Amino acid sequence: MKIKLAIAGLSVLALALGGCSDDPSGSPSNPPSATLNTNTISILIGSSGQAETDAVKKAAADWSTLSGIPTEVIVASDLNQEAAQGFASGQPADLLYVSTDSLAGWTANGSLEAYGSKLSNLSDFYPGLREAFTIDGTLIAAPKDFSTLALVINTRLWEEAGLSDADYPTTWEQLESVAAKLTTDGRVGLAFGAELQRVGVFLAQNGGSVVANGTATANSSANVAALTYVQNLVSSGSAAFAADIGAGWGGEALGKELAAMVIEGNWITGAMSSDYSDVAYKAVELPAGVQKGTLQFTNAWGLSADGDNKDNAIKLVEFLTSTDQQLAFAKAFGVMPSVISASDGYRAQFPQMSAFLLGADYAQNLPSATGVAATIVDFNSTLGQLKDSDPKALLDAFQTNLEAALG
Amino acid sequence: MSATNVTNRRRTFRKDAVGWAFVAPCVIILGVFLLIPILMAAWVSVSDWTGRGSPLASGFVGLENYESFLGKGGLPTKDFGLSIRNNAYYFVFVVPLQTVLSLGLAVLVNRKMLRAKAFFKTAFYFPSVTSTVAITTLWTFLFSATGAINAMLEKLSVDGPNWFNDPRGIFHLMLGNPSAPPGLKQSEFLGVSLWDWLSGPSVAMCAFIVMAVFTTSGTFMLLFLAALQTIGEETKEAALVDGANGWQRFWHVTLPMLRPTLFTVITLGTIGTWQVFDQIYVSGHGSPAKTTLTPAFLSYQSAFVDQQWGRGAATSFVLFAIIIVFTILQRMVTGSSDLSKEKRQRKLLRPLRWLKEKQVAS
Incomplete structure (x- = not known):
């Protein structure tokens, strides 16, 4: 009887562990083509409200239309917890909001991939914001916006x-x-x-x-x-x-x-x-x-090391941090653009906010x-x-x- | 002889298989959702898992995670010490209050004279079925600096405290909030000075204590009520014939008969009070001044916020040990009397009974 119980236990364990590591989205319907990796890019966000959710969803959908790569925006109610679940299971969201507080831990355990140097608009980000997401001289992630x-x-x-x-x-x-x-x-x-x-x-x-x-x-x-x-x-x-x-x-x-x-x-x-x-x-x-x-205070777009469409995810980040898109986010939910090229546009559209933007020089x-x-x-x-x-x-x-x- | 033996064995085997088939769903569900997670958590508490990939792939570090907050001093030890202090006071106040109140409510509702019983039962039980999150939110409004509670106190010419923002311990306040005597200030246990250990629950924690009593009494009232209804009318009549007055009937007849229920209520209360999490998560994450930090919340914070997974798991196992110890202690205190003596005797006799049954069967 004991042996039988042990076998039952083992098979249960195997089942559970299998569930952890297998890839249920293993997509036979989407064979990776030689030219374009069309694996869905999932985006995990901790939203401040409906306005932010809608704005991010719209931006992601716009990019999908341009690139032909499907995207999915997931709104977390507890970002730290849901991100941790993803990292532990080996199937994290491809892109996710990363706060400065979580950055060090997620970088140290290898969950995040440093992609700063691959960004084509790298020099456009405020230096102070880049510094916030730099560890040992490496820019880990692109600042999303700031306050x-x-x-x-x-x-x-x-x-x-x-x-x-x-x-x-x-x-x-x-x-x-x-x-x-x-x-x-x-x-x-x-x-x-x-x-x-x-x-x-x-x-x-x-x-x-x-x-x-x-x-x-x-x-x-x-x-x-x-x-x-x-x-x-x-x-x-x-x-x-x-x-x-x-x-x-x-x-x-x-x-x-x-x-x-x-x-x-x-x-x-x-x-x-x-x-x-x-x-x-x-x-x-x-x-x-x-x-x-x-x-x-700033958040960044973190790139999961375990993602299966990383190169395109970086292109999505470039789109999300482009001048026009940054101004669209500013208009939709009141954040300040993290790129210098958007600062004139921001000042023109929101003159009453200039005091906040002036602070960026010495914050x-x-x-x-x-x-x-x-x-x-x-x-x-x-x-x-x-x-x-x-x-x-x-x-x-x-x-x-x-x-x-x-x- | 041997042929019958084989058939017998086969028959037992088939019987066993059927038995296992019936309990299999339960065993699997308990295994997957209870046993494996607990074993995994136990492993995490002694491993250096960093939160990425399967914990099984991480290394064994012995008791390092436990040491990090039990022995090393510094911030983790202090946080743990504070959480234990806070929760201990919470436990000490909530369990007796909720037990007495729920017993009182049950006795009231059980009265024959009472009209609209169903209404009162529902009214008292209502807070228990409402979600903790909703009630906590309500509480933060009621107990805010300009909230309903303080408005009421003002009518009584009492200047109410800023409840959820007041970290002063009530024992310290009773003494007039003096500065700490140096002897008590310097000696420390778990990173917290003796003076702070003796602070009593903070004003903020008192609001949570009131809330716990308010929300749990209804459930326990139902338990007591069910027990009260099993006490027959003839018992009461017998006591009446003996000339016992109302109080004597309650103290010497009803209460002893409620002992098993009392034990259940206190056990459930003990376990529940050491697991406070929702209220803290919803309100202030341990504020003010960490006086509402609890071990359950600290465990969550260590893991998900500070990303110290091993320490988070270890904290929860220490909490588990605390709950077990308190339950055993409480069992020893409340369970020691005639009832358990009877049980002990029955236990002693069990082997004899078993032998007897065996003889009859053969």
Whole structure:
């Protein structure tokens, strides 16, 4: 009986494993022709909403018409998880969104293929964005689009406080004073999320960064001074973390007029027009400390190493990152083009967004080496209590974790 | 003699084959969807799998993954320590509260005098059939800084906290949130200082505790209700004749008769409270200040976000061990009395009974 059970067990195991490795889409109906590989190119995206889904589907369909290669857009509800399932099964989507946080891990385990050098429009991408997806000097993937942070101001409250266009803050002192002027009962002058992804702009403006040339520099004196400035802002009551005034994020704080100014990225425009269309606002460049500084966030088109139509997938990426297509995406769902050739067109079409695009010249990337994301999450979890903490101690703890992660 | 032996053997074989054929679908389904995944996860927890291709092709690294968060110090250890602290407080508060509340509800609903029983049963059970995701979303609105709960507290002249954004532990708050005494601050266990171990659940976690009690009591009420309905009217009458009052009847008659159900409810509660995941995934991924981080969520985060697959799997096996230990402990506490003595006796007698049956059969 035992033997029989073992045989049954083995055959079940074989069945399961066979299911893992066999290629069910092994396509006898689509014999690879000598000239054109017509295997379907699947595209896995983590969409911000229907507008983005529709835009990507349309772009993929347009390319299919041009190239004669079928494409399929799959919308993930949890991109990390669905991508991981694909990589583990050996049948990943051919192209997929890759965040800077996932880049290092997926590159290290061989899931992603570096194709940067094969791109015909390589030099068109902003250098800062290329840097975000470069590991050991190799560009892994093409930046899909990007966002920067700017100071977004409620114009009605701005005028009510007796401020004019000439008063847009360009220094830390001015930011402090306008924030104080805009603060009233039940409303703070400035709000931003309690996370490095927002607070980090002050570090950048003070000439700091959390990682420089692969070395942890979280507790540098520039960073300590910057975080102390933030602490003073928050303690004075003229600035607050979004969560402390009952807002999920900066956009909500601005929309509900819980704050007169917020530090947010260009995605705020979508939320403002859909949820808070009666609130007038304007985005200006962030004030400078010792230098101008902001952060940028970007995603890339990752190419799966296990894909079976890689050369054509790269051509699809070139199409998706072409000037016209980038402007179409910008129009459809509010992202900024990742290619320099589209910047004039973007500025002409969206003059109100120019502050965000100006930031591209000096924006910093957050570090994305393996294990760093977890240390940022940990630092963020301590930032909420900045008011009652020692900025140096928070950054020291961050530094310790970063050093351990960077090894 | 030998001929009959062969026929007998053949007959048993056929009987066995038929038996196996009938259970085969179940065995295969359990194997494919339960046993193999568990074995695979166990393998991943001791391998250096990086998330690409089949885990079976990866190398064996012994207990390295377990060490990475149990012994090495640093961020993984601290995260694990915090998640255990959070979940332990969650467990300690939720299990007694949900058991008492569901028993109370069951006794109320079981009353003869009560009208519209069906309505109350449905009303109490309703939260249990609603998805956790929906209820969590509802909760974040109710407990927001300007939400309904705080509006109500305001009417009572209480200044409500910013629930889901308040990481302060309630034990610390009861003491007036003093700064940590140096002795407790310096000694650490699993990367978390003793002072932080003693913090109690954070205000944010309390909102989740209330939610768990709210959503699970209905289910457990049904279990108690079913048990209550098996207690016959004559038992109550006998107690009445003996002159027992309402409370005595409940405490000395009803409750002891509910012991098996009580055991089930507490066991299910224990397992359920150590597996909190949905609420954390939907709300804040462990925020504020990681005070709602749980081992189940940490396991997911290690694997899918940080791409430390081995550590993620290892975390889930440690969680598994914790659940087993707590269930055994709880079994020892609640299961120790006459009932189990009886069972033990029955167990001792089982071999004798078996022998007797054998004799009768031959």
